[in-house]
Every structure is written in C-alpha cells, then in structure tokens.
Amino acid sequence: MSTPNDAVSIPRRAEVIREFKGRGGRVAAVLPIHYPRALFRAFDILPVEVWGPPKIDASSAATHLQPYICSIARNALAFVLGGGLDVADLIIVPHTCDSLQGLASVLIDFITPARPVYPIYLPRGNRPSDLTFLASELRSLSNRLEQLTAYTPSETRLMECIEQEEAADRWLADLHQRRTELPLSQYDLYRVLRSREFLPADRLCALAETIIARAGGYPRRDDIPVLMSGIVPEPMEMLRSLEKMGGRVASDDFACCGRRLYPAGRSSEPFVRMAESIIQGPPDPMRGCSIQDRLAHLARLAGTSGARGVVFYTIKFCEPELFQLPALRTGLQEIGVRTLNLEVDLSDPLSQSALTRLEAFLEMIG
Amino acid sequence: MSIGGLVSYHWNVNVFGKVALRGRRWRAELRGNRSRRSSDLAPPLRITPRTKELIFSHYLQGRYANLRRKVAWVTSGAPVEFLRALDFFVLYPENHAAVCGTTRVAEEICGEAEKAGYSRDICSYARTDIGSVLSGRTPAGRLPRPDLLVACTNICQTVLFWYQVLADRLKVPLILIDTPFIYSEAQEHAIEYVRRQLEESVPVAEQVAKQSLDERRLRDVTRHSRDAVELWMQILDRAVHRPAPISAFDQFIHMAPVVEMRGEAYTVDFYSRMLKEVDDRVAGGVGAVRNEKKRLLWDNLPIWYRLRYLAELLGRRGVALIASTYTNAWGELAPMIDPERPFESAARTYLHPILNRGTGHKLATMKRLAERYGIDGVILHSDRSCKPYSIGQVDQCARLARECGLPSLLLEADHSDPRAFSEEQAANRLGAYLELLGV
Numbered sequence: 074m075s076t077p078n079d080a081v082s083i084p085r086r087a088e089v090i091r092e093f094k095g096r097g098g099r100v101a102a103v104l105p106i107h108y109p110r111a112l113f114r115a116f117d118i119l120p121v122e123v124w125g126p127p128k129i130d131a132s133s134a135a136t137h138l139q140p141y142i143c144s145i146a147r148n149a150l151a152f153v154l155g156g157g158l159d160v161a162d163l164i165i166v167p168h169t170c171d172s173l174q175g176l177a178s179v180l181i182d183f184i185t186p187a188r189p190v191y192p193i194y195l196p197r198g199n200r201p202s203d204l205t206f207l208a209s210e211l212r213s214l215s216n217r218l219e220q221l222t223a224y225t226p227s228e229t230r231l232m233e234c235i236e237q238e239e240a241a242d243r244w245l246a247d248l249h250q251r252r253t254e255l256p257l258s259q260y261d262l263y264r265v266l267r268s269r270e271f272l273p274a275d276r277l278c279a280l281a282e283t284i285i286a287r288a289g290g291y292p293r294r295d296d297i298p299v300l301m302s303g304i305v306p307e308p309m310e311m312l313r314s315l316e317k318m319g320g321r322v323a324s325d326d327f328a329c330c331g332r333r334l335y336p337a338g339r340s341s342e343p344f345v346r347m348a349e350s351i352i353q354g355p356p357d358p359m360r361g362c363s364i365q366d367r368l369a370h371l372a373r374l375a376g377t378s379g380a381r382g383v384v385f386y387t388i389k390f391c392e393p394e395l396f397q398l399p400a401l402r403t404g405l406q407e408i409g410v411r412t413l414n415l416e417v418d419l420s421d422p423l424s425q426s427a428l429t430r431l432e433a434f435l436e437m438i439g
Numbered sequence: 440m441s442i443g444g445l446v447s448y449h450w451n452v453n454v455f456g457k458v459a460l461r462g463r464r465w466r467a468e469l470r471g472n473r474s475r476r477s478s479d480l481a482p483p484l485r486i487t488p489r490t491k492e493l494i495f496s497h498y499l500q501g502r503y504a505n506l507r508r509k510v511a512w513v514t515s516g517a518p519v520e521f522l523r524a525l526d527f528f529v530l531y532p533e534n535h536a537a538v539c540g541t542t543r544v545a546e547e548i549c550g551e552a553e554k555a556g557y558s559r560d561i562c563s564y565a566r567t568d569i570g571s572v573l574s575g576r577t578p579a580g581r582l583p584r585p586d587l588l589v590a591c592t593n594i595c596q597t598v599l600f601w602y603q604v605l606a607d608r609l610k611v612p613l614i615l616i617d618t619p620f621i622y623s624e625a626q627e628h629a630i631e632y633v634r635r636q637l638e639e640s641v642p643v644a645e646q647v648a649k650q651s652l653d654e655r656r657l658r659d660v661t662r663h664s665r666d667a668v669e670l671w672m673q674i675l676d677r678a679v680h681r682p683a684p685i686s687a688f689d690q691f692i693h694m695a696p697v698v699e700m701r702g703e704a705y706t707v708d709f710y711s712r713m714l715k716e717v718d719d720r721v722a723g724g725v726g727a728v729r730n731e732k733k734r735l736l737w738d739n740l741p742i743w744y745r746l747r748y749l750a751e752l753l754g755r756r757g758v759a760l761i762a763s764t765y766t767n768a769w770g771e772l773a774p775m776i777d778p779e780r781p782f783e784s785a786a787r788t789y790l791h792p793i794l795n796r797g798t799g800h801k802l803a804t805m806k807r808l809a810e811r812y813g814i815d816g817v818i819l820h821s822d823r824s825c826k827p828y829s830i831g832q833v834d835q836c837a838r839l840a841r842e843c844g845l846p847s848l849l850l851e852a853d854h855s856d857p858r859a860f861s862e863e864q865a866a867n868r869l870g871a872y873l874e875l876l877g878v
C-alpha cells in the first residue's frame with residue numbers, strides 16, 4: 074500500500090548518537106532485551122540498542138563462538154570486533170539467555186574491549202523475591218555507573234527520568250494500538266516503533282505525537298491482518314514483502330517491540346519502580362513467563378487486533394522461543410488461529426522459500 | 440496410596456527387586472574381570488556391579504514410586520536436600536537422558552519430541568525427556584509421574600524452558616530456584632535471593648508432600664550430601680598418582696550416585712567402598728590405562744554414546760583421560776556445605792557450580808586441574824546441546840595452548856544425540872591430536 078509517509082522524518086541512529094555525544098553525553102550499547110532506560114538517562118547516558126545487527130559479515134565471530142550460537146550473539150560480537158561499537162562508552166549485556174550470558178562472559182574475560190562491559194541479571198519470575206532482587210541488581214548497576222561517570226544523580230532526577238520514560242512508553246503503546254490508523258507503510262511503521270531503540274524519550278514522544286496527530290482520515294485497510302511473534306523483524310524487507318503480498322502486522326509480540334510495552338511502576342522508590350515496570354511487562358519467555366500466560370496473551374492479541382493468523386518469526390538456535398513454540402502453535406490452532414513458523418538467521422537475506430511460505434499462508438487465511 | 444499399592448511396591452522393590460538385583464550383582468562379582476574391555480585398559484573397577492545395582496534399584500523404586508511416595512523431578516544442579524527430607528522420590532530427567540544416551544536409544548526418543556514440533560536445535564537431554572514423556576518410551580521400564588517439578592537455573596536457562604514444557608503437559612506445580620549468573624564474584628543480594636527462594640519453596644513442597652519439613656532430618660540429609668561429595672572429591676583426587684588409578688570414563692559412570700542419590704546414607708557407604716578400592720589400586724600401582732604415557736583433561740559433558748570408543752581409542756595409544764571439569768564440578772563445592780546451616784549454605788553452594796560462573800573461572804579451573812594432575816593436554820568437547828558449557832571454549836582452547844603450553848583439541852559432538860557426532864571426522868581429529876602429543 075502506498076502511504077503518505079514522506080512527511081515522517083525519523084532521525085538516523087548515527088546522527089542521534091553524534092548529536093548526543095556532541096553535547097557531552099555518553100552512549101551505552103545495549104544488547105537485548107530488557108533494561109532500565111531511565112537509570113542510564115539519569116546519568117546522561119543514551120542507551121542505544123544492538124539487535125544483531127543484521128546483514129553484516131559475522132565470520133569474525135567464529136574466532137570466539139561456535140556456529141550453533143544464535144546470530145544475535147554472533148553478529149553482535151562481530152560488530153564489536155569490527156569496531157562497530159567503538160562509539161559507545163560502555164556495553165550493557167542483560168542476561169537474556171544462555172547465549173547472551175556466554176557472550177557477556179567472553180567479552181569480560183577474554184576479549185576485554187576498551188570500554189567496560191556491564192551485565193545485568195534479570196530474574197525469571199514475578200514473585201516478591203524477584204522484584205526485591207531486581208531492584209537490588211539495578212542499585213548495583215547504578216553504583217557501577219556512579220564509578221564510571223563520577224556522578225550521583227539525585228532521587229528527584231532519577232524519578233524525573235523514570236517519568237519521562239513512562240511517558241515515552243505510553244506514546245509507544247498508543248502507536249501500537251492505533252497502527253491501522255497511521256499513515257505509514259508497514260516498513261515505516263516499524264522504523265518508527267523501533268526508533269525507541271535509540272531515541273531519547275523526549276524525541277520519541279515528539280515523533281509519536283506528530284504521527285498520531287495525523288492518524289485517522291485514511292481508509293481502513295483491507296489487508297490480511299496477522300500477528301507476528303519473534304525476536305526482531307529482521308531483515309526489515311520482510312515487512313515490505315508482507316505488504317506487497319497483501320498482509321499487514323495487526324499486532325506484534327516481537328521481543329524488540331510488543332514485549333516491551335512496559336506498564337508504569339507504582340512505587341515511589343525509584344529502583345523498585347523500574348523493577349516493577351520490567352517485571353510486569355508483557356509475557357516473555359526470557360523473563361520466565363509460563364507457556365499458558367504467553368498463549369493467553371497471544372490469543373488476546375490475535376482477538377483484539379482481528380489477526381487471522383500468527384506468524385512465528387524465529388531466530389535459529391533461539392532456545393527460549395523454540396521450547397514454547399509447539400505448545401503455542403497447538404494452543405492457538407485449538408482456538409481456530411492458524412500459525413506459521415519461519416526460521417531466519419540474521420546473517421542471511423530472507424530466503425525466497427520463506428517468502429513463498431509466507432505468501433501461501435496469507436492466501437490460506439485471507 | 441492404597442494398601443494394594445503399598446503391597447505391590449513392597450513386593451516389587453523390597454523383596455523381588457532387591458533379591459534379583461543383589462543376585463545379579465553377586466553373579467557379576469563372581470564373574471570378576473572377564474569383561475570385553477580392551478587389553479590396553481585396566482579391568483573395570485570391582486565396584487562396578489554395585490554401581491549398576493544402585494542405579495537399577497533407583498529406577499526400580501522409581502517405577503513403583505507413585506504407589507508409595509510423592510515424586511519430584513528435578514534438574515541435576517537443584518538443591519535436593521529439602522525434598523529428600525520431605526521423603527520425595529527424586530528423579531533426575533537429565534540422568535535418565537544420559538542413560539538413554541549410553542544405551543543408544545536417545546536418538547529414537549528424541550525423534551518422538553521432534554515429531555511433536557520440538558526443534559533439533561534444542562538440548563538433546565530435553566528432547567529425550569520430552570520424547571519419553573510423550574511416548575512413554577524409556578530403557579528404565581517406566582518413569583514415575585511427577586507430583587512436583589523443581590528447576591534450578593544454576594546449570595543453564597534451558598532447564599527452565601524444558602520444565603515449563605513438562606509443567607504445561609503434566610499439569611504439575613513447578614518450583615523455580617533462579618540463581619543469578621556469577622560473572623566474577625557472587626554478590627550478597629544474589630545469595631540472599633537464592634536463600635529466600637529456597638525458604639519460599641518449602642511450603643509448596645510441604646503441601647505436595649502432605650507433611651512438614653523436619654529440620655533435624657534436613658540437617659542429616661545435608662550431612663550425607665556433604666559426606667558423599669567429599670568422598671567423591673577424594674576419589675577424583677587420587678588421579679594425582681602415576682599411573683592414575685581411575686579414568687574420567689570411570690568417573691562418568693560412577694558419578695551417577697553423587698548426582699541422583701545425593702543426601703542418602705547408602706551413597707556415602709558406596710563412595711567409601713569406592714575410595715578404598717581406588718586406594719588399593721594406588722597401592723598396587725594399577726593404572727586405568729595399562730601403559731600410561733600421556734595424561735589428558737576433558738572439558739564438558741561426556742559423549743555418552745561413545746564412551747567405550749573413546750576410552751579404547753585413547754587407551755591404545757597409552758593416553759589416560761584422568762580428570763574432567765564435569766566430574767570435578769560434583770565435588771569441588773563440598774567445603775561450602777554446612778549441615779548446621781542448611782539453607783544459608785545451600786544458597787551459597789548452589790549458586791557456585793562451574794556452569795553458573797564465567798568463562799574465565801572455567802579457564803582458571805582447567806589450569807588448576809592441569810597443574811594438580813600433571814596434565815599433558817586438554818580435549819574440550821564442543822557440545823552442541825550445552826551452550827553455556829561450550830561458549831568460551833574457543834578462547835579457552837587457545838589460551839590453554841598459549842599460556843600453559845597444553846595442546847588442546849576442540850571436539851564437535853553432542854552429549855546425547857549421535858546425529859551430531861561424525862565418527863570419521865572425530866577419529867581424524869583425534870589422530871592428528873595424538874600425533875601432536877607424540878604418542
């Protein structure tokens with residue numbers, strides 16, 4: 074579908090970084106998935122996320138990682154080795170899975186890049202003990218950031234940053250919610266949604282406000298709505314192909330997008346509030362959610378968005394996704410929601426056979 | 440639990456089963472060392488029939504356990520002492536998967552999971568277990584249905600996803616003990632987090648067990664755990680002698696009780712006997728490899744379906760594989776276990792397994808073992824199914840060679856799924872490596 078999106082100007086990641094550093098700020102390269110954005114902002118550090126990146130020559134990673142490690146970890150390492158993260162002042166590796174745990178450890182113990190590498194452990198439950206632990210873990214990270222920057226933000230400053238990020242999260246949720254009304258192609262919609270990966274909260278809010286102001290007034294789309302689930306919609310050309318085939322993403326459960334629509338925390342204690350927000354996010358296997366919680370969430374998303382099918386867009390070797398996949402597919406099929414599994418590797422271009430399967434799936438549910 | 444069930448359990452386990460297994464052991468002991476083992480290797484340890492008796496007895500109890508006791512399925516690194524103190528029958532699916540690997544049925548059972556949609560890229564232990572649950576197939580006859588699942592993330596995150604599948608399919612409560620990964624040193628809030636989870640697990644387990652935890656019994660179980668683990672460590676340490684009286688292959692076989700029967704008095708008795716036999720070998724100058732020329736260290740899980748092949752291949756060249764990071768992991772934490780403070784010490788102990796620590800720590804452990812045992816080289820099993828154990832090996836391999844002068848080999852395989860093992864390729868690589876060692 075052709076859409077009047079020329080007026081939407083999304084800043085480029087490199088420009089944002091240059092601008093931010095130009096006025097004296099620091100940049101943290103952050104690996105997937107969950108982390109406390111507000112904490113970094115309170116230290117005048119801009120978190121910039123690294124999801125892969127895709128389509129790079131990852132062969133240099135083979136000098137440290139075996140070929141059965143997922144392409145998110147391999148590509149990230151190749152990017153580090155190739156100097157892609159030289160612009161960053163520190164590297165943050167949330168403990169998302171065994172592969173990222175290993176990558177962090179190899180970085181810290183063997184590769185020792187010129188900038189510090191800080192891991193964060195994310196608890197796998199949402200019990201009171203998990204919340205207490207995560208709040209302590211964030212305090213511990215804060216201590217390290219204090220040592221790095223020789224600066225201690227006040228509690229007021231920290232709360233201001235938390236509120237800014239919560240406002241950005243609300244705008245982001247609004248963009249997700251009103252996606253069909255927006256004058257954007259699928260590709261551009263995801264460029265906007267994913268600009269959360271590097272834009273400061275205030276700029277994200279301004280961008281979202283501009284786009285949402287132009288919502289409505291466009292004919293309701295008659296494309297075939299699908300729910301997409303997975304880690305990251307890369308290569309992004311997949312979205313262009315989907316649109317050409319007459320499909321659109323009615324809702325998503327991507328780790329980089331829909332699984333990070335965090336609710337605001339409630340506590341007046343900043344570390345607890347940040348921990349609450351992460352722990353209460355949408356179901357995510359990397360945070361230990363049960364299969365039934367995830368199934369109910371996907372069924373709800375499919376129902377409310379009118380999706381006629383679910384496309385699982387799986388990264389090869391991603392165990393957290395692969396373990397839940399059979400039960401999710403069976404559960405969705407039992408309630409009449411058809412599913413497709415496409416397995417991809419970030420280093421490879423999207424294969425024609427994957428596109429053919431996607432097209433056949435759209436024809437089947439269309 | 441009906442009276443009929445109790446009678447059936449008693450007859451099958453305590454009467455018929457016990458007599459049959461003891462008779463089998465006696466016959467094996469009488470047959471002595473007339474095994475098919477290669478002439479390059481020492482005869483199997485005399486305790487081997489007793490090891491088999493213990494394992495068969497364990498699975499026999501498991502077969503009838505639902506008639507008499509509550510059953511918990513647990514991950515291999517899970518804190519098991521409070522479950523034993525609550526009289527759970529404890530089954531280790533990983534150990535069962537290893538049994539499937541050694542008996543070479545893992546591939547078929549994995550196929551059952553793959554038919555149900557589980558990818559070949561996930562751990563083969565998990566596929567074996569899920570395949571067994573789906574099909575009922577097991578070399579153990581029958582596995583007991585769990586009343587409770589306990590997953591501890593101190594060995595990998597995989598176990599959590601795996602146990603969630605079990606919880607979902609079997610509709611059984613799942614206790615999670617989450618153990619934050621230690622990149623350098625354990626932080627106090629992480630230890631406190633594990634301790635709190637352990638204490639919070641007790642009421643859940645008590646509810647399933649329908650009994651209260653007896654603290655005195657918990658201390659006794661913890662003491663048995665510590666004693667068994669200490670004895671195991673002493674047995675491993677006898678490999679400092681030349682020739683080494685016990686190989687890593689022997690260790691892989693005889694580690695089963697310290698994994699799945701930790702906390703039992705008979706396990707302590709078993710390892711006391713084993714230590715005595717190993718000491719007899721030391722006194723008699725008996726080596727696990729008859730003509731020991733070189734001594735190697737193994738890293739990672741064993742290749743269960745090729746133990747004999749590898750033992751004989753190395754033995755023919757006078758190479759003794761005498762230590763491994765894997766078997767060492769079941770002994771090195773003994774000093775942390777304190778029966779008088781069972782929860783506090785469990786929190787610390789179960790946070791510190793080698794798999795829950797950084798890649799640099801593993802390298803340091805390998806260097807320490809290499810020095811202690813006079814190692815000439817290292818084989819690092821790059822295990823497709825165990826990413827947390829395998830990540831870091833490329834660097835570890837290079838550094839062992841560069842910093843310690845230890846020729847090191849990265850050997851691609853899988854601990855349980857033979858489809859990921861190419862015998863031709865392995866033989867070529869091992870052949871070249873042994874030439875490099877000069878044997």
